[in-house]
Amino acid sequence: MSTARERILVRVRDAVAGGRKDGSRAELEQRMEQAPPLIRPKLHGDLIARFREKLMQGSGTFEQCDTPDEVPAVVFAYLQTNGVAAKIRVAPALQDAAWGEELEVSYGNTRGDHPVSVTPAFCAVAETGSVVLLSSDKSPTSLNFLPDVHIVIVDKDQVVSHIEDVWVKLRALGEIPRTVNFITGPSKTADVEQTLQIGAHGPRDLHVILIAS
């Protein structure tokens, strides 16, 4: 007896058989290796300015600092300004930063009991204003969704121009991680009377700190 898989694939094959040219399997393999050149929207001006503009369009906030050493102070000031307790859950990837005395810091993932998270980014996309985060023991995905405030640290060199540039970097890793998140602003919904409301299920604030050095 044939399986559902075989029956579905047979029906698909029968349906497409007429339209396929000989030797196209090699062409398909080739296309998988190297997708045909696809249209990329033209971006104008400075990549970082574009990233900032698009991030803010999606209700994210942006801040720039000069060196990695400034990050703890910038995080502290941001939380103070927004009236949030200076208690942060930090991705283990950022364990080596000198977080200082002012911030209460712990490392690891979360089950929802941490109001603020600080995570690194894999890269940032100027085209869309997104930060891209990869899951790993050093950067647990739960930190991207459960806290009320999500702070993402990204380096100037990590800003790429198009989504396709992220794919290039991902392929270079050799192995795709379990989760790749493109994050372009805080969680939001318009499901009640088409009224935009920030903070549906995930973070109410997405703050990106870009290190310019």
Place this chain on the structure above:
Amino acid sequence: MESHSHDFKRAAARAVVDEQLKGALAKAQDGFVGKRAQVVETLPEFEQLREQGKTIGDHVLANLDYYLERYEAAVVKHGGQVHWAETSEDAQNIVRDICKRVDAKRVIKGKSMISEEVALNEALESSGLDVVESDLGEYILQLAKEPPSHIIAPAIHKTKAQIAELFYNAHRKLGYDKKLDSVPDLVNEAREVLRSRYLEADVGITGANFLIAETGSNIIVTNEGNGDLSCTLPRVHIVTASIDKVVPTLDDASALLRLLARSATGQEFTSYTTLSTGPRRAADPDGPEEYHVVLVDNGRTEMLAGEFREMLRCIRCGACMNHCPVYGAIGGHSYGWVYPGPMGSVLTPHFLGLKEAGDLANACTLNGRCASVCPMKIPLPDLLREHRRHQFEAKLAPRMASFALAYWGFLAKRPKLYQPLTALGMRVMGMLGRRKGRFRSLPMVGSWTDTRDLPAPQGKTFYKVWRKQRTLPVETKMGNKVDQGKGSELRVFAFLTIVLAPILAVVLVGGYGLLVWMFQLIAGPPTQ
């Protein structure tokens, strides 16, 4: 979901007089249409991207067997499992069996149209599982026990007050005893209630906007982050997706992502675009231990083989319904099943049969807006016309409509007869309606004039006006373009001469009498 599509006409008639629905739909359509137009205007490449989207879609469909196998191999390589479901029941059983095997009690769901199509919630609930929808719109409808009325804004028809009432009734037992009246309060309460449901859930079920053959990943696109939580926190992640969701590479996915949010909500990019590939890696502190994909056919291979193949390019953005005047007048529930609007009117008759859902294809003015905004360039009006043709051929169309079409077809193919007849008709109607400029009611066409006025013709036919403006030799062109089979034409002709001619003669004489009578009603009796 059980279909009510056979009841389409009555449901639509009820919907057009529903003032509250009218308000909700107008607001939503204006918002979606305006935002899309804005965002498209800022991207000069948009039309090229649509063309490219079509090319990618056609390429995938022409080689779907190859890409499905490549995709499956990539999922397996990353430690996931692929299950193939031929029917709704198969899909239900597969998901139910996984839940049973992992001893699941609670399921949290991200938004998935295919899970609506295969009636997954009902099936899981009937086996004793506790299933919670996490998309806010879907959650509202789950409380209301209603199907979605829009594919991306499922609760578009609900007012704030109705939602407040639903929340009050459902959340009171959880200690929320205040009736809310603001949007932020409603969203916050749902956030609090659902937060624990994510954390308690054993299984998370999401849909997929795309499946990527290159990596074996599924992509979901959300603004709320609900799908992303659903696939991160529970110990098992099940993806339900139809076989047409597969794309070759990550690059193809990004090409289509550029079209999706712009066409759907008028955003350039949604808050969250998430790729999930296999279960959590050994060192990962969170993420599911098992990753399953249920690939659903449920009628799509037949579509692939036939004239509706192009419909499989659909990326479920909802732009067609946002721009559809019929959807805007009757809302999604009138369509009676899972998919509303133009895309639903193509899909539903295909999935459920013309007998059940044939009326959907007739609820279209062929204005073409849906096709002009479809990011994948699906010729929706043409596909709807295909359904109509099949309906006519299978003699499923209402007898009166078939008869009228045959009669009109006979005349329209004989310009020498058609032109003087329509000219006469237009002149008479123009004279009769000259005073008010419109008819409030007309005999025989009550179904039109019951709900709207018929504008009085200006007295000239379209043909005359057109011909005056253009000096093309129209007549010969029109005469040659007719391509209906000779046999059926002969049959129609025989029917018309033998059966209809006597009836027509009576009707014409009677009609003339009616005209005289009506003329005298207006102009007074003849003087003696």
